[in-house]
Amino acid sequence: MIRCLRNNETNNETMQRNTNMTTKPIYSELVKYMGLEKLPKDLCEAYELYVPDESRVLLPHDIYEELLAPYDLSKEQKGYLDEALAAIEADEKVLFFSRFFVWDMCSMRNKYDIDRYTELKPGCLGKYNEAYAFLVMLSCVPVAEKDMIARGIPKSYYEDIPHRMLRLQLSRYKKEGRIDVEDMPWKMNFYTLTIFLLDRFLFIPYAHGERFRLYRSVKTGKVIGICETGCTYDTEGQLLSWGFPDEEENEPEEPDIDDISDTGYFYSTRPAKEEGTFKTTLTEDEEHVTGYYMNPVGYTENKEITLDKNEYKQVLFDGDYMIALHIPEGEGYTPERLENSMRLALDFFKKYYPELDMKGFWSSSWLYDERLRFILSDDRNIPRVQDRMFRYSDGEDGSMLYVHLYKDMKNKLSEAECTSSLQKGARECLRKGIRFMTTGMMILTDEALSGKVYYTQEDKEAYKKMSQSWS
Numbered sequence: 001m002i003r004c005l006r007n008n009e010t011n012n013e014t015m016q017r018n019t020n021m022t023t024k025p026i027y028s029e030l031v032k033y034m035g036l037e038k039l040p041k042d043l044c045e046a047y048e049l050y051v052p053d054e055s056r057v058l059l060p061h062d063i064y065e066e067l068l069a070p071y072d073l074s075k076e077q078k079g080y081l082d083e084a085l086a087a088i089e090a091d092e093k094v095l096f097f098s099r100f101f102v103w104d105m106c107s108m109r110n111k112y113d114i115d116r117y118t119e120l121k122p123g124c125l126g127k128y129n130e131a132y133a134f135l136v137m138l139s140c141v142p143v144a145e146k147d148m149i150a151r152g153i154p155k156s157y158y159e160d161i162p163h164r165m166l167r168l169q170l171s172r173y174k175k176e177g178r179i180d181v182e183d184m185p186w187k188m189n190f191y192t193l194t195i196f197l198l199d200r201f202l203f204i205p206y207a208h209g210e211r212f213r214l215y216r217s218v219k220t221g222k223v224i225g226i227c228e229t230g231c232t233y234d235t236e237g238q239l240l241s242w243g244f245p246d247e248e249e250n251e252p253e254e255p256d257i258d259d260i261s262d263t264g265y266f267y268s269t270r271p272a273k274e275e276g277t278f279k280t281t282l283t284e285d286e287e288h289v290t291g292y293y294m295n296p297v298g299y300t301e302n303k304e305i306t307l308d309k310n311e312y313k314q315v316l317f318d319g320d321y322m323i324a325l326h327i328p329e330g331e332g333y334t335p336e337r338l339e340n341s342m343r344l345a346l347d348f349f350k351k352y353y354p355e356l357d358m359k360g361f362w363s364s365s366w367l368y369d370e371r372l373r374f375i376l377s378d379d380r381n382i383p384r385v386q387d388r389m390f391r392y393s394d395g396e397d398g399s400m401l402y403v404h405l406y407k408d409m410k411n412k413l414s415e416a417e418c419t420s421s422l423q424k425g426a427r428e429c430l431r432k433g434i435r436f437m438t439t440g441m442m443i444l445t446d447e448a449l450s451g452k453v454y455y456t457q458e459d460k461e462a463y464k465k466m467s468q469s470w471s
Helices: 011-023 027-036 043-049 061-072 075-090 092-108 126-138 140-153 161-176 184-191 336-354 370-374 382-385 399-406 421-431 447-448 457-467
Strands: 197-199 200-208 213-218 223-227 232-234 239-241 278-281 282-285 290-295 299-308 314-315 321-328 358-363 389-394 439-444
Touching: 027 043, 027 092, 043 092, 061 075, 061 140, 061 161, 075 092, 075 126, 092 126, 092 140, 092 232, 126 140, 126 184, 140 184, 161 184, 161 197, 197 336, 200 336, 213 290, 213 439, 223 299, 223 389, 232 299, 290 457, 299 389, 299 457, 314 358, 314 439, 321 336, 336 358, 336 382, 336 447, 358 447, 370 382, 370 421, 399 421, 439 447
Parallel strands: 321 358
Antiparallel strands: 197 200, 200 321, 213 223, 213 314, 223 290, 232 239, 232 278, 282 290, 290 299, 358 439, 389 439
């Protein structure tokens, strides 16, 4: 799902672009020369806006040495990276395109895009192809730091950001000899210095682009979500398709094992208990809006609700900026730490990103699934944190839970080492046929500051009634 807002090109940029256009290699020829695949669809458009400079290095070598210094790489592993960087800089075409990639990744036009790049592996560097994506992302650090300085952000906020990812990547490099980049969209956030640790949680700007709206009652403060026309759900209200005109169906991960029974590939992709689907509609006039009700405990009900526009005002629109929240591992996952972190984040982005009118917070995680209450009592931290959220189905399956609890999708559940009550309880539920789902969530600014919950007892009862047959 693309979450990208594109700034308007200024007249000065247009003049610069036209001046430099004749000096730039042809985009298609560069792509062919480098042997690149899986590039962003609109990257050619971004290339048209790119204004090259005369630099002959991808990454200033003193900064390169400084970034790698803490990790005590072996002579052979450090030498391989040195040679790979030299190979990039020795090839005029490769260097040119690589500097463009760095510009694009760090550009404000694309900074809020959560999955723009999925792979960056050339075919023209021989044995150095594997190191290419890592070195390009590493080269983003000094470029992104210029934006931090321009915004007046103290170095204490961002100096460790790239190292949060470097520690993981270089640890794997030292142990396994692998420097290729997995989950590139996530790692880019760290190398472009766009994600910030504020107390317990990580935060990054994000633009709302999923096909639903939120309304708030001017009388009671109640927030109601309704879907746009054309969203498809199964009989348990779990999203199958947002209904975007150009939406591509997610290809399931190809297992590299012959027998998927008793593995995450089996347990994470279960369908609803009952066959069937329903598709949403939305109609509105000057006085009313009618759409399918998004129950804030995490699913969409197969029923329509009509809102009076005199009472209910829309508070979340397509393209509104949110603060994406991510959860590092460790202690302190509590409602209190969540509230404190959100307050810090609202203050931080208001001060240093004043051009972004943040409407609240967004996130997606296996921890938000209401089904976890089959295992955990309401006074545990995971359910208590859930209670702060407007939760909704975002079309993801149960893979995230399986990987977090049982390490790998191909691991057999019967052989999993289960030491926590959550691991044991989830295993029992999976064996009984219950499916788990990754779930999206919103917390608007008003509720983030007030602590008010989104659900009603009626919402809870509706979910309980629907889920009674599962257990």
